[in-house]
Amino acid sequence: MRYCFKGVKRIGKITIQGIFFGSYFFLIIAILVPIIFFFYFFTYRILNSKVIDSIQRLSVSLSNQLDLEVRKMDTVSVNIAYSNLVRDHFASYLAKRYDLPSRYKYSKTLMDIFVAISGPLLTVQQINLYDFDGNMIGAGFFNGTMKVDLDSTSWYRKVISLDGRKYISTPYNNAFFVGDSYKDRYFISLYRVYFNNFRERVGIIEAVMDYNSIFTKIEDIIRPNSGGMEVLVFNKENNLVYPVSKKDSEYKFYLQLLGELSDISRTGVTTLYNPNLKEKQLIAYTFSEYTDWKVMIIQPTKLVMLPVLHFTRLVLIILAVLIFISLLLSFIMSNRVTKPIKDLYHIIKDTRLETLGVEDNPNLKSNIKEIDELYSAFKKMGLKLKESMDNLFLARQKEMEAKMLALQxxxxxxxxxxxxxxxxxxxxxxxxxxxxxxxxxxxxxxxxxxxxxxxxxxxxxxxxxxxxxxxxxxxxxxxxxxxxxxxxxxxxxxxxxxxxxxxxxxxxxxxxxxxxxxxxxxxxxxxxxxxxxxxxxxxxxxxxxxxxxxxxxxxxxxxxxxxxxxxxxxxxxxxxxxxxxxxxxxxxxxxxxxxxxxxxxxxxxxxxxx
Missing domain, CATH: 3.30.565.10 (Histidine kinase-like ATPase, C-terminal domain)
Structure with missing residues (x-):
């Protein structure tokens, strides 16, 4: 708190203005300004540029890696779509609708073809082919046929609307692929409409990959560079693809950000304040035209800028020592000024209506003219205010008693x-x-x-x-x-x-x-x-x-x-x-x-x- 008396001549007693002006003005100008200028306009800019470039390259690399993994499913799906052998056997399967032994024969042959297309390394873990009556032929974890209610699935209408173009699902849990022992296992499917030789829709192809096989390599890339790093992957509908453990409330903030960034550029880096975590974050993003997935790498700026923070801490320590020495000298010089001011402050703060103007305070001793004059004026004001309040209270009390007496x-x-x-x-x-x-x-x-x-x-x-x-x-x-x-x-x-x-x-x-x-x-x-x-x-x-x-x-x-x-x-x-x-x-x-x-x-x- 600053107390300043202007226009008062220095006659015998010291003024407050001279003590504080000289002590702090030169300290701020000589020490703080040069350090702040040097640090924030040179060191910070260089380090920040390097960090931004590194995290942006990493986001592009992750996006390309995901494209490669999804392309495996897409390749299998396209091979099935253009296979004459699959087309002929599936046409025969559809034609034998009421001949169950023949349908079983053709479905068994289709399963063998699917296994051959997938290859010995099982590029995809499951291949399914559906007709529009809901009959599914599957090969992989699950080998056999089953009936599926297509209208009740979340992907059917979307796949139909794409008319042969690929549709990639969000992660889902499907225990019938692998049995109850792996009921917590997640998968991602790639769907597309299947056509016959006359370009007529006859079914839907589904290629299924294990969720971990797609994203494990990403985790291997991130782990050595983690430092508090977090990766989020969203699909075209802004549904979370990675990681599956996130709750809606944890990534809602980033969904809003995606809508703003998608109109700006395919890849980039931005710095934003996250109100949910109450921290500033560096966010690198990349939009894939192949998968329509959006990869975001998020890292707290306080971790990214850790070397800068260490240097800042050292500077602050040196600065604190200098300020402490300056404050110590200033305290010795100004103690006789600040103590009477604090005493007067506490007297005014503790003043109540019942104690206003009652007694003098012997603890307030000062040799400063301005403070003595201020305290004297305060005492006179208290006496006048006490007298006015007593008169007002007495008049109001009489008025209240008269009104209450009339009513009661x-x-x-x-x-x-x-x-x-x-x-x-x-x-x-x-x-x-x-x-x-x-x-x-x-x-x-x-x-x-x-x-x-x-x-x-x-x-x-x-x-x-x-x-x-x-x-x-x-x-x-x-x-x-x-x-x-x-x-x-x-x-x-x-x-x-x-x-x-x-x-x-x-x-x-x-x-x-x-x-x-x-x-x-x-x-x-x-x-x-x-x-x-x-x-x-x-x-x-x-x-x-x-x-x-x-x-x-x-x-x-x-x-x-x-x-x-x-x-x-x-x-x-x-x-x-x-x-x-x-x-x-x-x-x-x-x-x-x-x-x-x-x-x-x-x-x-x-x-x-x-």
């Missing part, structure tokens, strides 16, 4: 009018006991709300008040209104602000009876994870979306200003409850308003037990 001391006049009307009707009918009950309840309620509105009461007393309020309401509505109060026994002595729950219950009665009876109000109290919670639920129409949005805005306003909004809003009782909870519990309060999916509204309030 109100009993809904409609409620009193209805109670008196009910008493009048019951008196005319000679029903005495309910009149006595209602009068006692109203008397208790009037006494409860007329005492100190700022007092703290137990939850048990507040619930008793709610119970008497609901008894009066029930005398009016009779069996149309049902209510239930369930509060855990351990919550009875919890201290809460007086008249905290009543506005929410009154809201539930007022709006919950706006639907066809019966009406139901449920009050539940529980303790969860050192928090007490009270939930008030009704079966009314619930809150409209506009009301919920308005309540959210008003609650945010209370949080920002710390005061209750002005009157004129229909949900002032709910906002009053939130304000009192916020003042008592701050961020530890619980206040939730939502609609029940089955109908009605649910309001939940609460706070910490400690």
């Amino acid at each position: 001391s109100q009993i809904n006049p409609h409620f009193l009018r209805n109670c008196l009307a009910n008493i009048s009707i019951m008196a005319e009918e000679g029903v005495v006991e309910p009149i006595v009950t209602m009068c006692k309840n109203i008397s208790h309620m009037l006494y409860y709300v007329s005492t100190d509105p700022n007092s703290i009461v137990t939850l048990e007393i507040e619930i008793e008040y709610i119970r008497k309020y609901l008894e009066c309401i029930k005398l009016r509505y009779g069996e149309n209104l049902k209510y239930e109060i369930k509060v855990e026994e351990g919550m009875r002595n919890i201290k809460i602000p007086k008249l905290l729950i009543q506005p929410l219950v009154e809201n539930a009665v007022k709006y919950g009876t706006n639907v066809e009876p019966p009406w139901f109000i449920k009050i539940t109290g529980i303790i969860v994870d050192n928090y007490w919670k009270i939930e008030i639920k009704d079966n009314g129409p619930g809150f409209a979306r506009e009301e919920l949005e308005m309540l959210t805005r008003k609650i945010l306003e209370i949080k920002n200003t710390g005061s209750l909004p002005d009157g004129g809003y229909t949900k002032m009782g709910i906002l009053n409850v939130f304000t009192r909870l916020f003042l008592r519990y701050k961020s530890s309060l619980i206040f939730e308003i939502r609609n029940d999916p089955n109908g009605g509204a649910i309001l939940t309030i609460g706070g910490t037990l400690t």
